[in-house]
Amino acid sequence: xxxVTQAQTEISVVEKEDVTxxxxxxxxxxxxxxxxxxxxPSGELVFLIRRNSFDxxxxxxxxxxxxxxxxxxxxxxxxxxxxxxxxxxxxxxxFHTGGGxxxxxxxxxxxxxxx
Amino acid sequence: DGGITQSPKYLFRKEGQNxxxxxxxxxxxxxxxxxxxxxxxxxxxxxxxxxxNDFQKxxxxxxxxxxxxxxxxxxxxxxxAQKNPTAFYLCASSIFFExxxxxxxxxxxxxxxxxxx
Numbered sequence: 001x002x003x004v005t006q007a008q009t010e011i012s013v014v015e016k017e018d019v020t021x022x023x024x025x026x027x028x029x030x031x032x033x034x035x036x037x038x039x040x041p042s043g044e045l046v047f048l049i050r051r052n053s054f055d056x057x058x059x060x061x062x063x064x065x066x067x068x069x070x071x072x073x074x075x076x077x078x079x080x081x082x083x084x085x086x087x088x089x090x091x092x093x094x095f096h097t098g099g100g101x102x103x104x105x106x107x108x109x110x111x112x113x114x115x
Numbered sequence: 116d117g118g119i120t121q122s123p124k125y126l127f128r129k130e131g132q133n134x135x136x137x138x139x140x141x142x143x144x145x146x147x148x149x150x151x152x153x154x155x156x157x158x159x160x161x162x163x164x165x166x167x168n169d170f171q172k173x174x175x176x177x178x179x180x181x182x183x184x185x186x187x188x189x190x191x192x193x194x195x196a197q198k199n200p201t202a203f204y205l206c207a208s209s210i211f212f213e214x215x216x217x218x219x220x221x222x223x224x225x226x227x228x229x230x231x232x
Contacts, residue, residue: 009155035220043203045158045223091157102148102173103221105157 002027004094006106013082013113021077021109023092029053034068034075035093035103045091051075082113118142119224121206126229128193128200136191136227138206145211147189148221151175152203161204164189193229201231 003026013019025034036048049059051068059066063080079086092106119140128134140147146165150158160173164183178197183189189208193200207221 004157006157033219037223043205043226043228045205045207047220047222050220093157102160102163103158105159107155107157 002094002104004092004104004106006090006092006109008109009107010110010112013111015084015113015115016081018078018080019082019111019113021079021090021092021111023075023077023106025073025075025092025094027094033095035095036066036075036077037091037093039089039091039108041088048077048090079111082111084113084115087111087113119206119208119222121204121224121227123227124225126227128229128231130231131195133192133194134229136193136204136206136229138189138191138224140187140189140206140208140222140224142208142210142222143186144208144222145186146209147183148207148209149173149179149181149189149191150205150207152205152226158205161191200229203228 005024008022011019032053034051038046038048049066056068056070065078067076089108089110091108093103095103122137148163149161151161152158159175161175161179162170162173162181164170167183167186170181170183178194180192203226205226206224209219209221211219
């Protein structure tokens with residue numbers, strides 16, 4: 001069974017602080033993909049990153065960075081120097097090639113960035 | 116512009132009524148999906164369609180029905196059999212259903228918020 005756990009329900013930070021959102025996944029497959037999506041108050045999901053199970057390189061995109069560690073089944077997301085516009089719900093998701101293109105989502109982390 | 120449109124944005128329904136949520140995409144994607152989102156929960160898959168005239172139940176299909184008569188359209192009907200239909204509904208599409216290539220991202224529409232009165 002596939003499972004994604006986002007243990008942090010809500011995080012509040014002050015602008016310019018760094019913040020890390022945790023994601024732990026479970027799968028028996030050796031080939032799988034991990035995603036992060038952002039859901040702003042408008043509701044639409046915005047794709048942030050995709051990582052396949054064979055690529056453990058960390059990635060940085062501007063203020064965003066991702067740390068993928070297969071040894072701990074984690075795919076954590078860090079925002080550096082957070083801004084108010086980063087306030088949103090962030091979802092981690094998993095799909096495995098054996099089950100078609102069906103995503104398993106975590107329950108999401110609500111990030112609030114205050115001035 | 117290419118993308119996914121969902122209508123209406125807000126929908127109110129009386130108990131016992133069926134309602135249909137619209138989802139249209141002009142991305143020429145084969146696969147389409149319906150998800151339900153409840154407060155404090157992640158998205159759960161209701162139905163998905165790999166290709167025209169074909170669709171499959173997801174994890175929570177009871178009380179819902181779909182059709183896929185055209186590639187670009189995948190409407191979702193919330194029937195009176197759905198006991199707790201108040202939720203946020205998201206439609207998505209992807210190029211293929213099977214992840215043939217390494218990149219098979221799902222693109223999401225803006226969602227429809229359904230409230231049962």
